Amino acid sequence: MDEILKVDNVSFDYRDANVLRNVSFTLNRGDFLGIIGANGAGKSTLIKLILQILPLAGGSIELFGTDLAKFRDNHRIGYVAQKASSFNSQFPATVGEVVMANLYSKRRHPFFRYSRTDHKKCDEVLETVGMLEYKDKLIGNLSGGQQQRVFIARALISEPELLLMDEPTVGVDAIQCAQITDIITRLNQGGMTIVMTNHDTPELIRLSSKLLIFCSHGNGEFLNRADLTVDEVNTIYAGKRGHHHD
Amino acid sequence: MREREGITMIDMFSYAFMQRAFIAAIIIAFIAPCIGVPIVLKRLSAIGDATSHSALAGIAIGLLLGINPVLGGLIFSVLAVLGIEFFRKAFSKFSEIAAVVIMSAGIGLTALVSGFITSGAANLNAFMFGSIVAISDFELWLTVILGAIVLSAFALMRHELFFITFDEEAARLSGIKTGLVNTVLMLLTAITVSVASRVVGALMISSLMVIPVACAMMIGKSYRLTVIWSVIFAQIFAVFGLIISYFADLRPGGTIVLLGVITLIILMIFKRGR
Ligand SMILES: Nc1ncnc2c1ncn2[C@@H]1O[C@H](COP(=O)(O)OP(=O)(O)OP(=O)(O)O)[C@@H](O)[C@H]1O
Ligand SMILES: [Mg+2]
Numbered sequence: 001m002d003e004i005l006k007v008d009n010v011s012f013d014y015r016d017a018n019v020l021r022n023v024s025f026t027l028n029r030g031d032f033l034g035i036i037g038a039n040g041a042g043k044s045t046l047i048k049l050i051l052q053i054l055p056l057a058g059g060s061i062e063l064f065g066t067d068l069a070k071f072r073d074n075h076r077i078g079y080v081a082q083k084a085s086s087f088n089s090q091f092p093a094t095v096g097e098v099v100m101a102n103l104y105s106k107r108r109h110p111f112f113r114y115s116r117t118d119h120k121k122c123d124e125v126l127e128t129v130g131m132l133e134y135k136d137k138l139i140g141n142l143s144g145g146q147q148q149r150v151f152i153a154r155a156l157i158s159e160p161e162l163l164l165m166d167e168p169t170v171g172v173d174a175i176q177c178a179q180i181t182d183i184i185t186r187l188n189q190g191g192m193t194i195v196m197t198n199h200d201t202p203e204l205i206r207l208s209s210k211l212l213i214f215c216s217h218g219n220g221e222f223l224n225r226a227d228l229t230v231d232e233v234n235t236i237y238a239g240k241r242g243h244h245h246d
Numbered sequence: 247m248r249e250r251e252g253i254t255m256i257d258m259f260s261y262a263f264m265q266r267a268f269i270a271a272i273i274i275a276f277i278a279p280c281i282g283v284p285i286v287l288k289r290l291s292a293i294g295d296a297t298s299h300s301a302l303a304g305i306a307i308g309l310l311l312g313i314n315p316v317l318g319g320l321i322f323s324v325l326a327v328l329g330i331e332f333f334r335k336a337f338s339k340f341s342e343i344a345a346v347v348i349m350s351a352g353i354g355l356t357a358l359v360s361g362f363i364t365s366g367a368a369n370l371n372a373f374m375f376g377s378i379v380a381i382s383d384f385e386l387w388l389t390v391i392l393g394a395i396v397l398s399a400f401a402l403m404r405h406e407l408f409f410i411t412f413d414e415e416a417a418r419l420s421g422i423k424t425g426l427v428n429t430v431l432m433l434l435t436a437i438t439v440s441v442a443s444r445v446v447g448a449l450m451i452s453s454l455m456v457i458p459v460a461c462a463m464m465i466g467k468s469y470r471l472t473v474i475w476s477v478i479f480a481q482i483f484a485v486f487g488l489i490i491s492y493f494a495d496l497r498p499g500g501t502i503v504l505l506g507v508i509t510l511i512i513l514m515i516f517k518r519g520r
Binding site: 028035051053074075077079081087088091092093094097098101102104105111112136138155 | 287289290303405408409412413415416417418420421422432462466467468469471472496
């Protein structure tokens, strides 16, 4: 099968905190990996290592069969950050401008102009997240959930094969949350590989085809969701948490 | 240059020194707001001040040693942005510390050097607040060439600058070399400051980078329109500022900047009123 992401024996420490211990797993095309763990368990840290926002110290990571250090096809990866909306709300930029900016990952040279296809593509991804009518609105004037959908659209415009989402539904109301989940499910059914963290654990377990469960000590346990029932997963997760709470 | 009664616009443009002042001012009014937009939106406005005060030190040294002052200003403003980058590494989350350290160094050096300038004191004053007295051939060409460099660099990097300004992390993930683009932006700032010191004045240039952008943000409905409007505002301030300063015998830098501030206040009142 088509190997998209391979994390091999990855460990990571911040100056004074051990965060990840020997984490290993492999994702194939079309997988949906849910990362579960309490606050501070290391979920964001793992995603940042994959994106090279943090430098890899121990272990190795391969993207599309290429070692992370040599990987250059940025457009094949999409990222929606935790707290993506931490930009200045008075920033004068429209939804369309924000989404189009990420086309850079496909061009990579300073001389390009946006073509009609680019504008069409922008409309298409905004349509996907249900935000097309807001294209010319200032991004700072949207609600948190709407902004989050715009940031998903921004990730989608480079047509990524792997989409990493760090709590994409944080601070989003139940209805918008369901809509975003719907969008993600559809993308996954279309063949996109998804990595997602989320504090709605039962929901994430339901969506995922694979699970990475972190306890507070960072050795994530990798499970193939297909082999387990939801109840079994819950038991394992509860067991891991209980184990470290004594 | 007194006795202006009865002098018309035509007369004004027939003077070679006024033609040169207008050419220089129009070039500056193109590049200052273009560089100003990312500087303001990245919350780096203090860097304009730090650079211009360092440029002043270079201008003073130039006047003292008989080197062209604009060239002296250029060298020192480039040194200043490199210095800011250096200090920013130590205080990465508090870039204003770096700006203030460099600005202090610039002011201190200017104060020291100006004590030795005996004949050219009035000259230094002209570079602080701007003047429309004859711009030399060399200075005009320097302005044209450096202006063209800044403008084409801005045009080439416009997508990168927007992305970095809005979301630096996402920009880096899309493959933009953010460190390089930021350094180039700083160098463009240095060039803009030194070029503008002649007509607008070193102490006025950071205002010309900030005020048109502030005005544009009052009405701009997108990033693109904010850039376009800030250039339009800067052109209006520069051209009318020069005309007013010519007829009223005022310092051009001060006139241009105050015209900008008044416009900004009017725009704010209008916006409140709606
Ligand atoms: N920049 C940093 N410097 C030092 N320690 C950090 C830093 N960022 C995170 N940590 C620590 O690393 C651990 C893991 O953080 P991480 O952000 O990966 O957790 P998380 O699982 O994403 O949590 P959350 O659910 O709150 O988002 C935490 O204990 C945190 O205190
Ligand atoms: Mg997190």
